[in-house]
Amino acid sequence: MSEGNNNPPKKILIVEDEKYLRELYVGMLEEEGYSVDSKENGKDGYVAIKKGGYDLVLLDVMLPGIDGLEILKRIKDSPSEKPNKNIVLLTNLSMDLSISRGIALGIQGYLIKSDLTPGEFTEKVKEYLK
Amino acid sequence: MSKILVDNHDFLGKLSVIKNCLSLLLEKESGQDKKELLKMAANTNQQLIDNIKTVKNEKDSNC
Numbered sequence: 001m002s003e004g005n006n007n008p009p010k011k012i013l014i015v016e017d018e019k020y021l022r023e024l025y026v027g028m029l030e031e032e033g034y035s036v037d038s039k040e041n042g043k044d045g046y047v048a049i050k051k052g053g054y055d056l057v058l059l060d061v062m063l064p065g066i067d068g069l070e071i072l073k074r075i076k077d078s079p080s081e082k083p084n085k086n087i088v089l090l091t092n093l094s095m096d097l098s099i100s101r102g103i104a105l106g107i108q109g110y111l112i113k114s115d116l117t118p119g120e121f122t123e124k125v126k127e128y129l130k
Numbered sequence: 131m132s133k134i135l136v137d138n139h140d141f142l143g144k145l146s147v148i149k150n151c152l153s154l155l156l157e158k159e160s161g162q163d164k165k166e167l168l169k170m171a172a173n174t175n176q177q178l179i180d181n182i183k184t185v186k187n188e189k190d191s192n193c
Contacts, residue, residue: 020147024154062139092142095187114146114179117153 009035010055010129015045016090017063021113028122042066052080056128057087061098069098072105086128138186145179
């Protein structure tokens with residue numbers, strides 16, 4: 001575990017509706033020593049982001065219920081109770097319009113799921129948590 | 131030739147799942163023959179991902 005010192009583990013929230021990917025990401029990041037919460041739809045994701053306190057939120061764009069961009073808009077209008085340090089969009093398209101919209105709504109970055117292997121995904125997450 | 135309408139986000143999402151599965155299998159596989167087969171599947175899957183992205187980007191740039 002890379003987080004095996006005396007500091008409390010960094011907190012990550014994953015909002016991803018694709019069950020396999022969600023479980024894969026949770027498992028990989030927990031193995032790295034992070035504390036990981038996950039939500040499978042926009043409504044639950046919004047509630048968790050609104051509550052806040054995460055070092056990193058990984059937010060899928062396409063979600064059932066409320067989509068990722070709508071969540072960002074709501075958070076911009078009414079900020080989280082505790083701030084989230086980083087919010088990163090998850091998408092499959094590198095030229096997705098959602099990325100530019102997300103940047104305008106305050107995201108710190110984006111990850112293209114279809115470009116990344118599990119190992120590469122973990123390394124990118126670590127970079128956001130440095 | 132008939133065409134099938136698919137949602138590109140959903141389709142790419144499923145291909146991303148396959149990409150992740152193949153990548154994990156490749157990491158764990160030690161047999162050279164099986165590794166080659168998995169690489170072939172991974173490369174073909176990546177070609178599909180790239181093709182869909184190209185078509186989507188061309189469509190978006192024409193809008």
